[in-house]
Amino acid sequence: MHEAMFWERTNNSQVRCTLCRFRCVIAEGRLGRCKVRQNRDGKLYSLVYGRCIAEQIDPIEKKPLFHYHPGSLSYSIATVGCNFHCLHCQNHTISQWPSGRPIEGRELPPAELVRRATASGCQSIAYTYTEPTIYYEYAYDCAVLAKQQGLGNVFVSNGYTTPEALEKIAPYLDAANIDLKSFSAATYKKLTGAELQGVLETLRHYHQLGIWLEVTSLLIPGCNDTDEELRAMANFIVDQLGCDTPWHVTAFHPTYRMTETPRTPLATLQRARRIGADAGLHYIYEGNLPGSWEHTVCPDCGARVIERCGFQLTGRQLAAGRCSHCQAGIAGIGL
Template sequence: MEWKETSRLAMHWHASPSNNKIVCTLCPRNCQTQAGQMGFCKVRGNVMGEFHTFNFGKSVTATQECIETEAVNHYMPGARILSLGNIGCMMACTYCQNWQTSQVKHLDNKNVFEYSPEQVIQMAKANNINVISWTYNDPVVWHEFVLETSRLAKQEGITTLYKSALYIELEPLKELIEVMDIFSVSLKSMDDEVYRKITKGKLQPVLDAIELINESDRHLEISQLVVTGLNDDGVDAYKTAQWMVEKLKPGVPLHLVAYHPSFKYKEPRTQLETLLKLRDIVMNEGIEYCYLGNVYADGVSNTQCKSCNHTLVERFGLSVTVPGINEEGNCNNCGTQTPIKFPLAGKPKIHNIPESFEAKQTYKYDWNSEVKSLHIMLEEVSNENILLCVTRLPGNETRYIELNEGLERIILSKSHAGEGTIEISANSNTKIHYLPVLDRAHFPVIDETIGQNSYAQ
C-alpha cells in the first residue's frame, strides 16, 4: 500500500470563512488549502473540507542509537535511544541530509514503515531502551503520532526526546512540552535572510519557540550546523552566542556541528579548524559549554568540571565514558555539582559472553575519512532474537548486541582514534545491510551493502 492512501483527522487547523479553505495552524506557514490539496510539508492536507494527516505512524525504520546522536550531552550520557523519523517536512533546506525522505517528491515507498504507538513502546521495552527520540525528518509535521506515543511512553516511565528545527506555532509546542523531557533544537542561523533562502522559513518563530521551552523545566540543548560558505565566518556563531547568553538560562549547551555536502548544496565539508575557531568565539561571548559535532577527534566534545577542569564525561564521536562523576552527580575530583542530569543512568548494560556463538555471517568495514559510522540494518523483520558480535580492530575489543522484537537497525561508530576496522558477525542468516552514515543525524536509505570492504563467510 502506498503511504498516502490512508489518513486521519489532524490537529491544529480551522476553516476560513472568507475563501472556503482550510488553514493549518501547526507551523508558522499557516498553509491554506483547498479540497484535495496538500500543504507545504506534503503530508498534511485538505480532505473534503477537513484537514488530515497522512503520516500517522508512518516512519523510516526505527533505529537504536545513542543519545549523543541527537546533540544531547548533558542528559544520561551514553544512553541508548530508540530513534524514529517520519516523512515530509515543514522546511526545505537546500543542504538537507535526509532529503530522500523529508522531500516527499523524492520518497520511495519501500523506505516507509508503519508502527502503532503501542508497537513503538513495546519495541523500546523489549530492547531495554529507556529513551524514545523523535528525529531525522523534523517531527513537527508528525505531531499527532508523536503526542499519542509520547503520552504512552510517559505512562511506562520512558524518557522522551524531541530533535527539531522547531518551526512550530506556540500552541502545539505547549502540548509537546507536557510530554517531552528533552528538547534538542537545531538553530540554523541568526540571519533571517538565511532562513528564508536556505530553509524557506523564518527565524523569529524559531527563537520564540526556543524561549518558550527555556521558560519550562524541560532540558534544552542548542545545535547549529556550520555550513561551508554560508555561516562559517564567525558572525553567526557570535550572534548565536550573544542571543543565548541574553535569552536562555545559564549553562545551556551549544553544539557546533560539521556539515557534509548533500542535496542541492555541494560546498566541501566543514573543517575542524573552522569549528575550533568558532568555539573560541562563542565561549568568549559567555557560552559555558560548547561541543563540536560530527567530529571524530579527541577532546573536542568532553565535558570538563568548571571548578577544577577535571574530565567529567569523555567523548569520541558517539562513544562515551563517564570517568569523572560520582553517584551523587558531583565531580569526583573536587566535589562540585556537575551540569549533567542522570549522569550514570546511561551506563551501558554489560552483556555476558554467550556460552556459544555461531557466526552465520561476518562483515568487515574499514573506517575512512568520510565514513566513521554505519547503520546495521536487517533486510526484513525477523521473528528471532538476533545476536551481533562486534569486534574493533586493532585490539580485538568485543561486545555483543541483541536485536529483539521488531528492532531492525542500529548505529555503530568508530570508538577511538586508533580504531581502523570494525567486524560484525551475526548468529542469523537474515540478510543484513551495512549503510554508511555521513552525519550523525543522517538516515541512509540506499539499499546496498558496502562494496569492497565487506565479505561474508
C-alpha cells in the first residue's frame, strides 16, 4: 500500500481522486472506478505500487510506436486495473479487476525494474497493457530513475489523465501512443464509459507539452468505421496534433463482451488509410491483419524509408532522420 498522488479531502471522510478525468469521489473504505485506489482513514492509497502483473521485452513497434527509436526494444510492464471499462478489451483479465479480489502481481521495485531494463539492452520502458494512469505513482518513480540511467519512457494510454498529473510526469515522458476509439460522444460512452471530449483535451495537452505522440484507432465494424467518422478523426489529428502525427488504424478481433461483432476486414483499414491521406496526414499505418500497410514513406518523394513486416524492420533508407533519396526530414525521435 502506497499513499497516492493527486487527491484531496472532501466532506465526511470522503476523498476526491484527481489523477484521471473521472475525478472519483471515494467514501471511506471504498475503491475508485479503477478498483486499485482506496480511501483508508481519509487518505487515498494506491494498491498496486510495485505489483507488476505483466513484464516482458517487446519491440517498440508493438506499442505501436513507429517513429520512436524504430527497431529498438522496450521493457514493458503493467499492474492490474483500469479506469475505462471497454467492452472490447483484449487484456480484460488484468484490466477489469474485480472489487474485493486480492491484488495480484510480483513485487518489482522501481530500482530493480530499471536495472532489468538496462541489463536487457532496452532503450525504453513502456507502461502498457492496462492503463498507466492508474499505477501513476509506480510509473512516475520508475520514469524518474529510468531517465537518470539514460532510458526513455513511453505511455500506451487511453488518454484520460488530468492536466495536473500529465504535467508532472511530462519531463520524464518521451513518447506516447493514445487510443482515439471513436469520434462520437455516444459511442465513446457506450464502449468505454468515458467522455470523448476528455480524450480530445488530453491529446491536445500531450501535443502542447511536446511529448512525441502517435494515435491508434481500433476500427470496429458498424461501430466507428464510417467514412464520416474516419474523416472526423483524421481531420482532428491534422488540425489539432499536426500532419506529422502517425495514425495507426487497426483491426478489431472479437473478444470480451463483443464476441458477436465481426472482425474488421482489410478493406476497412485500406479505406481509412486513404481517408487519412486525403486529410493530409503524412504517416498512416494499418495493423492487426496480414497484408497490413506498415511501411514509413517519405512525405516529400514517396520513397519507402522504413520497411516493416510485423514488428520487425526489414529495410531502412534513412540517415540521421532524413530520407536517403531526397534528404527530407522524417518526423520522430531516434530515426
